[in-house]
Amino acid sequence: MEDGGCGQVGRCGEHGKKLVYFCRLEQLKVCSKCAILGSHRGHTVVPVEEALGELKELLSAHLVKLEAESSEQTSRLEEIERNMTAAQEEAEMLQQQVQEDFATLRSFLDSEEKVLLEWIATEKQRVLEELERLKAKCLQRAEHLSLLADPCKAMLQTTNLSDVFKVLNISSDGCPYETVNDPIVRFETEKFCGPLQYKVWKRMLQIIQTVPEAYTFDHLTAHPHLEISTNRRSVIPRCESLPVDYRDGRFDSCLCVLGTEAISMGKHYWEVTVNKKAKWDLGVAYSSVPRHGDIIYRPSRGIWCLTFRDGYCYEACDEHDIQLEVKHKPNRIGIYVDYEGGVVSFFDAEMMQTLYAFRTHFTDQLLPLYSPCTVEEGLPGDQRITIFKLNM
Known part of the structure; x- marks a missing residue:
């Protein structure tokens, strides 16, 4: 059967004639009697060869559109893939740049911290050594004074004038050590106080490549x-x-x-x-x-x-x-x-x-x-x- 029950293949089931025409309205192949006297009378009918040619032209036009759209999608796909590659490369470059920039900042901060801690340690050592020196002198002086004071205490109990006079002369003239009047040093914390982060930040600007530039108007x-x-x-x-x-x-x-x-x-x-x-x-x-x-x-x-x-x-x-x-x-x-x-x-x-x-x-x-x-x-x-x- 062919085309919606119009008869055997190639023949009209009603009239027995060849299906050599095409009804555009119902989109069926029909015979000459169907087109002139039958159910397709008044419809637009054309020879099958002409209809086939027209349909092939439509098909070709549709194919052109499909191929154009396919080409467009291919180009779009290539652009997407290029952007994916670019995104990957740019992101990796940016990640590397960020790591390098922060490594530079960390290295700078580590160096600043090391220098400052070493300075504090050096200053602490200097102050402690000076205080140890003063302490030793004070202990030495105190020990000698104690040696001189003991006979004086003993003579306070005697009634022998010559013995008291003798001890007094020894105590007054027998002091080989000078009084320790060197200033007592202290650890000067104020050297290291103040806006530490701000001071470091100002020095950090020397390694930062892009800071606000003082441009001017022409x-x-x-x-x-x-x-x-x-x-x-x-x-x-x-x-x-x-x-x-x-x-x-x-x-x-x-x-x-x-x-x-x-x-x-x-x-x-x-x-x-x-x-x-x-x-x-x-x-x-x-x-x-x-x-x-x-x-x-x-x-x-x-x-x-x-x-x-x-x-x-x-x-x-x-x-x-x-x-x-x-x-x-x-x-x-x-x-x-x-x-x-x-x-x-x-x-x-x-x-x-x-x-x-x-x-x-x-x-x-x-x-x-x-x-x-x-x-x-x-x-x-x-x-x-x-x-x-x-x-x-």
């Missing part, structure tokens, strides 16, 4: 409505334009200023105090960033930036803005750049919690980019942002 790039402090570590937005020279390197539309120190290698970290400002922009940009007209914060434009608006909204300006969930509003933002590693990270500098990290590949030197934005009406207090300087 006043020649500052928008005319931005005032740069004398020490060039603070920038204050102003309502009125300042009397500045208009140069090609100065921003004329965006209220931005660049940092003075260029970054073209190594790892760098600095912090910016934002206090209670309700809006600001912080990041890094290629030194070739446009200074005229509006600029767009995008990595594809050579800018990696974090923005803050309305007193609560933090956004990472990736190729699409990414709103961040920040529970603790930091007063200071840390910015970390690993040039060779292609990393720009932003931190809550008080909690040392990562806010956002960009991964990229740098092709030009970078400059820090800052904006305190416009003057915030009704906001009391100072509206400046300041580059934090770690006082040593």
